[in-house]
Amino acid sequence: MPKPLIALLATVLLTFGxxxxxxxxxxxxxxxxxxxxxxxxxxxSLNLVNGYTxxxxxxHAGFMSVGAYLSAGITLLLGPRLLGEAGGTxxxxxxxxxAALVVGGLGAAAAGLAVGIPSLxxxxxxxxxxxxxxxxxxxxxFQNIDALGGALGLNGIPNYTTIFWVYSFAxxxxxxxxxxxxxxxxxxxxxxxxxxxxxxxxxxxxxxYKIVAFVVGAFFAGVAGGLYGHFKLTITPTxxxxxxxxxxVVMVILGGMGNTPGVIFAAILLTILPEVLRSMEQYRMVxxxxxxxxxxxxxxxxxxxxxxxxxxxxxxxxxxxxxx
Amino acid sequence: xxxxxxxxxxxxxxxxIYALIAxxxxxxxxxxxxxxxxxxxxxxxxxxxxxxVGRHLPEGTVWAGLIAMAAAMAGCAILGIGIERxxxxxLRSGPTLNVLITAIGMSLFLEYTGxxxxxxxxxxxxxxxxxxxxxxxxLIVSMNQVIVIVxxxxxxxxxxxxxxxxxIGTAMRAVALNPKxxxxxxxxxxxxxxxxxxxxxxxxxxxxxLYALNYPSIDPxxxxxxxxxxxxxxxxxxxxxxxxxxxxxxxLGMVETFVDGSRWSTYKDAIxxxxxxxxxxxxxxxxxxxxTAEKV
Numbered sequence: 001m002p003k004p005l006i007a008l009l010a011t012v013l014l015t016f017g018x019x020x021x022x023x024x025x026x027x028x029x030x031x032x033x034x035x036x037x038x039x040x041x042x043x044x045s046l047n048l049v050n051g052y053t054x055x056x057x058x059x060h061a062g063f064m065s066v067g068a069y070l071s072a073g074i075t076l077l078l079g080p081r082l083l084g085e086a087g088g089t090x091x092x093x094x095x096x097x098x099a100a101l102v103v104g105g106l107g108a109a110a111a112g113l114a115v116g117i118p119s120l121x122x123x124x125x126x127x128x129x130x131x132x133x134x135x136x137x138x139x140x141x142f143q144n145i146d147a148l149g150g151a152l153g154l155n156g157i158p159n160y161t162t163i164f165w166v167y168s169f170a171x172x173x174x175x176x177x178x179x180x181x182x183x184x185x186x187x188x189x190x191x192x193x194x195x196x197x198x199x200x201x202x203x204x205x206x207x208x209y210k211i212v213a214f215v216v217g218a219f220f221a222g223v224a225g226g227l228y229g230h231f232k233l234t235i236t237p238t239x240x241x242x243x244x245x246x247x248x249v250v251m252v253i254l255g256g257m258g259n260t261p262g263v264i265f266a267a268i269l270l271t272i273l274p275e276v277l278r279s280m281e282q283y284r285m286v287x288x289x290x291x292x293x294x295x296x297x298x299x300x301x302x303x304x305x306x307x308x309x310x311x312x313x314x315x316x317x318x319x320x321x322x323x324x
Numbered sequence: 325x326x327x328x329x330x331x332x333x334x335x336x337x338x339x340x341i342y343a344l345i346a347x348x349x350x351x352x353x354x355x356x357x358x359x360x361x362x363x364x365x366x367x368x369x370x371x372x373x374x375x376x377v378g379r380h381l382p383e384g385t386v387w388a389g390l391i392a393m394a395a396a397m398a399g400c401a402i403l404g405i406g407i408e409r410x411x412x413x414x415l416r417s418g419p420t421l422n423v424l425i426t427a428i429g430m431s432l433f434l435e436y437t438g439x440x441x442x443x444x445x446x447x448x449x450x451x452x453x454x455x456x457x458x459x460x461x462x463l464i465v466s467m468n469q470v471i472v473i474v475x476x477x478x479x480x481x482x483x484x485x486x487x488x489x490x491x492i493g494t495a496m497r498a499v500a501l502n503p504k505x506x507x508x509x510x511x512x513x514x515x516x517x518x519x520x521x522x523x524x525x526x527x528x529x530x531x532x533x534l535y536a537l538n539y540p541s542i543d544p545x546x547x548x549x550x551x552x553x554x555x556x557x558x559x560x561x562x563x564x565x566x567x568x569x570x571x572x573x574x575x576l577g578m579v580e581t582f583v584d585g586s587r588w589s590t591y592k593d594a595i596x597x598x599x600x601x602x603x604x605x606x607x608x609x610x611x612x613x614x615x616t617a618e619k620v
Contacts, residue, residue, distance in 0.1 A: 056421075118601075118605055119601070119604075119605075121605075121608060122604060122608050125353075125359060125559070125563065126559065126563075126604060126608065126609075128359075129555070129556065129559050129600065130600070130601055130604060132597075133556070133596075133597030133598075133600055133601050134597070134601070136593065136594060136597050137594045137597050137598060137601075140590075140591055140593050140594035141594065143590070144590050144591060242552070246428055249425075250425060250428065253421055253422070253424075253425045254425070257421070282440060283440070285432060285435075285436035285439075286433060286436045286437055286440060288432065289429045289430070289431075289432035289433035289436060290429070290433060292425065292426070292428070292429030292432070293411060293426050293429040293430060293433065296415065296422050296425050296426045296429065297411075297414055297415065297426070300415065300418045300419070300422045
């Protein structure tokens with residue numbers, strides 16, 4: 001079996017183990033951990049679009065909202081019918097939740113395709129603005145659909161999100177993005193990022209690569225949305241506005257564009273940071289913004305942008321003589 | 325018919341305010357090629373300066389209004405130049421995305437510092453200009469709307485003069501065209517960029533006061549929505565293009581006002597973006613922008 005697949009399966013098993021002991025963990029830490037996992041999914045999937053493929057998308061929260069609403073709709077509307085009044089067994093709930101997440105992800109991917117095909121002709125800031133615009137349009141549309149609760153949003157979503165689901169999907173996201181980019185096919189993403197004109201000249205269909213990146217990114221954003229909905233138990237359209245999109249973009253840029261380990265670290269840091277600063281509630285956001293500016297001035301290539309392979313090789317060299 | 329004209333005037337005054345903000349976005353983009361996210365918060369600071377100065381002045385006189393606006397413009401110009409000098413200049417040689425994130429950081433900083441200093445609760449903006457309703461053949465025009473349109477028009481004519489007839493304006497256009505070549509012919513690029521930020525922020529400050537006159541409730545997060553709309557307007561007209569920003573802002577103001585008056589009013593916020601996407605699909609560089617092929 002290939003190594004990445006083993007790593008994926010091992011992580012899933014590990015999260016299952018941790019999850020079965022989750023009632024021994026302090027609920028507050030559990031909440032923070034869940035938030036971290038969801039943000040890791042969002043940041044890593046956006047990194048495929050913004051980092052590896054070099055397209056600047058500002059609409060990730062919009063795709064997240066599509067996934068959140070779809071999956072919440074499924075568990076709220078179909079759940080009672082399929083599982084009966086009693087709520088079904090844990091396995092049945094799990095299967096329903098998995099189906100809801102996948103459908104949410106597919107819905108978001110479809111939205112990504114619909115947004116991507118017309119807008120990926122645009123470049124740079126124009127693309128950023130159009131994706132932002134689509135995100136806002138999706139939000140306003142949800143606000144006006146009464147069946148989905150309108151501006152009040154959906155309430156009473158069943159509490160299905162566990163550490164197992166969040167971290168399994170986080171592992172799956174990392175697995176998919178890393179393997180996709182490292183595959184022969186996936187080199188095209190990086191080529192599109194490096195030089196679009198040159199890639200076209202050697203026969204790569206750059207538009208196709210951009211759309212694939214967009215759709216895959218949107219799928220995982222949708223899954224993250226589903227997890228978020230079943231974690232917060234209530235979703236409102238304003239929770240997915242463009243400040244949320246910007247929050248995810250900040251994680252990607254701070255981690256270093258196209259650098260998956262860095263982006264994961266940044267997602268963890270930026271989720272925990274507001275919690276750490278909670279004791280000084282008043283100054284929290286001021287400090288957060290100041291840190292953002294200072295970090296960008298001090299480490300312009302991303303906070304966690306190290307050459308991981310080189311560091312590992314150096315460590316290996318240091319350790320080896322000690323062994324022999 | 326008279327309702328149509330009424331909406332036209334409302335749209336014109338909203339568009340004029342958008343135009344004042346959009347000009348700052350477009351000028352900075354023209355020179356530095358990045359979206360200055362903090363611009364919408366400079367706009368907010370302008371409204372607050374107008375509020376604090378306006379409180380100490382007698383209400384309802386033209387000169388009091390003008391003093392408040394001049395103070396807001398001066399204050400915002402200093403703020404804009406300061407932000408550029410301290411935060412954006414060290415990053416100028418770096419990738420644009422970093423400047424973008426720094427701009428987002430600056431925007432958050434201004435918003436939340438504003439909440440600390442001014443408090444998060446909205447404040448009522450004093451009516452510094454004389455408030456009167458003028459009735460012309462069934463049309464009701466408030467004095468504020470007239471002031472907004474006149475002041476915005478004057479400022480835009482002034483800007484046009486500054487950019488096309490003065491030496492520094494010529495230098496600004498040269499930097500927008502090609503920063504390296506501009507430096508080679510002896511233009512001090514730092515001065516030009518400071519000037520651009522100063523003018524753009526002053527216009528935003530004036531926009532802040534005018535906006536607060538029409539929607540007299542100000543809070544530290546008030547810049548978010550008009551700022552986003554103004555940026556949409558700048559892109560609509562072709563970002564980097566000064567007449568384009570004005571045109572885009574007027575179109576956006578009109579479209580929004582007419583949608584607001586129709587039964588689709590709850591979709592008002594989406595319409596701005598739908599217009600933008602519709603136009604960009606047919607003209608990818610905006611209405612007045614020129615599409616240039618990438619050279620290798």
